[in-house]
Amino acid sequence: MGLKLKALLKSPWVFHLSTGSCNNCDIEVLDCLTPRFDIERFGMLLKGSIRHADVLLVTGSCNRMSAERLKTLYEQVPKPCLVVAIGECSLSRGMFIHSYNCPVPLDHIIPVDVYIPGCPPKPEAVIAGVVKLIEKVGGKKGD
Amino acid sequence: MIEAYYLIALGFGATAALGLAASWIDRKVTARLQYRVGPPLLQPLTDLVKLMGKETTVPSTATRPVFFAAPLTGLSAVMVASAVVWAANANAQSGFVGDWIVLIYLLVMPSLAMIAAGFASGNPVASLGASREMKLVLSYELPFVLALLVPVILSGGSIRLGALVEFQRESGAVAGNLSGLLALLVVILVTQAKLALVPFDIPEAETELAEGPLIEYSGPLLGTFRLMRNMMLFLLPFVAVTLYWGGASLSGWGFLWAFLKVVALVAVTTVIRNTNPRVRIDQAMRFFWGPVTVLAAASVVLALVGA
Numbered sequence: 001m002g003l004k005l006k007a008l009l010k011s012p013w014v015f016h017l018s019t020g021s022c023n024n025c026d027i028e029v030l031d032c033l034t035p036r037f038d039i040e041r042f043g044m045l046l047k048g049s050i051r052h053a054d055v056l057l058v059t060g061s062c063n064r065m066s067a068e069r070l071k072t073l074y075e076q077v078p079k080p081c082l083v084v085a086i087g088e089c090s091l092s093r094g095m096f097i098h099s100y101n102c103p104v105p106l107d108h109i110i111p112v113d114v115y116i117p118g119c120p121p122k123p124e125a126v127i128a129g130v131v132k133l134i135e136k137v138g139g140k141k142g143d
Numbered sequence: 144m145i146e147a148y149y150l151i152a153l154g155f156g157a158t159a160a161l162g163l164a165a166s167w168i169d170r171k172v173t174a175r176l177q178y179r180v181g182p183p184l185l186q187p188l189t190d191l192v193k194l195m196g197k198e199t200t201v202p203s204t205a206t207r208p209v210f211f212a213a214p215l216t217g218l219s220a221v222m223v224a225s226a227v228v229w230a231a232n233a234n235a236q237s238g239f240v241g242d243w244i245v246l247i248y249l250l251v252m253p254s255l256a257m258i259a260a261g262f263a264s265g266n267p268v269a270s271l272g273a274s275r276e277m278k279l280v281l282s283y284e285l286p287f288v289l290a291l292l293v294p295v296i297l298s299g300g301s302i303r304l305g306a307l308v309e310f311q312r313e314s315g316a317v318a319g320n321l322s323g324l325l326a327l328l329v330v331i332l333v334t335q336a337k338l339a340l341v342p343f344d345i346p347e348a349e350t351e352l353a354e355g356p357l358i359e360y361s362g363p364l365l366g367t368f369r370l371m372r373n374m375m376l377f378l379l380p381f382v383a384v385t386l387y388w389g390g391a392s393l394s395g396w397g398f399l400w401a402f403l404k405v406v407a408l409v410a411v412t413t414v415i416r417n418t419n420p421r422v423r424i425d426q427a428m429r430f431f432w433g434p435v436t437v438l439a440a441a442s443v444v445l446a447l448v449g450a
Contacts, residue, residue: 003192003196004192004193004196007189007190007192007193007196008193008196010186010189010193011186011189011190011193035177035178035179038174038179038180038181040170040174040179040180040181040182041179041180041181041182041183043182043183043186043189043190047354048349048353048354048358049353049354049357049358049359051200051358051359051360051361051365052354052357052360052361052365054193054197076200078197078198078199078200078361078362079197079198080197080198
């Protein structure tokens, strides 16, 4: 594992994008920053600008309008960048699976590195997902 | 030769290391005030290494030469400014007449670099942040210069930093006088605005302007800006210690004592930023041109009558 990758995994800055979620996943993501969970221990910071981000957190069922914005944002992230899909909607479109407005799930639009299921996932689940992501990218033995 | 030593070893090396440490103290104190654990000691360094390894993206609407030059200008200005301050503390005989004036100019350069960066980004939000930064510079410079005049007046009109440090070693800290104490208070308030920390983080108000002038910066350029910010977080309290709090002796235990003084001022800055809400730009200008300028002018008058 090179120095670059090691530093990336020790300080993943997160950009949080809602592609039309009901806001529950977004609230659970923000919960991770509260004193109870405190993900700044692991160097994670929530960033306001996509240019500063290393991890793109996507919530919500990508509808026809937000899918275009999602692609633009993915092109704007300085690489290397990791994508995390949070919640049932971004994984499989959830209850919108038969909707005319949600043609494909998130991973048909941009490559996704880790999936965190739940409606909404608990903060513990979000943190467990991020740990799996770090293990996967860092090449450690894990599942 | 000795100038190169001051510039590279102290101005860049020591200031960068201590700046990253100051940034860690800032984040750790913030976390503790919020009953969190906070980041590990090497976190600021890790962030910097990570940013150096990322891709640099330049917006198609950006003015490329200014976009690239702004972070380097800011960083080199901080380097030279801290070299001047280190030199005055390390050897009171070094320096030149008028380095006090040079220091004032160099300390405004990082803000100018941020303004240039914002306007060169070709992003409306960044331009808005840059224009707010400009207004903030206009509002805090007058009280800052007035407050910096106090040690000069008390020491009998010397505008050499080394002489100001020597004066304090002989006859006690400037902040021991009433005028010096008021001036130190003004400098602490101005530090808050110069670093763009809450309550004066108006240029980069994260809830409305995302990151302000830095919104389009990524990778190594953003890393340079962050390093500049961290170095400023150390440099401004260091200037306050040098001019008001007896200077920093760099030999033996004096180094530890000087370090503790800087840490105390950094902690004060952090506590202010965690216990205040953000003000609007007009409120900030009224605050600096009103009460703070009056306070600074009062300290100058007190210094002139010798209090």
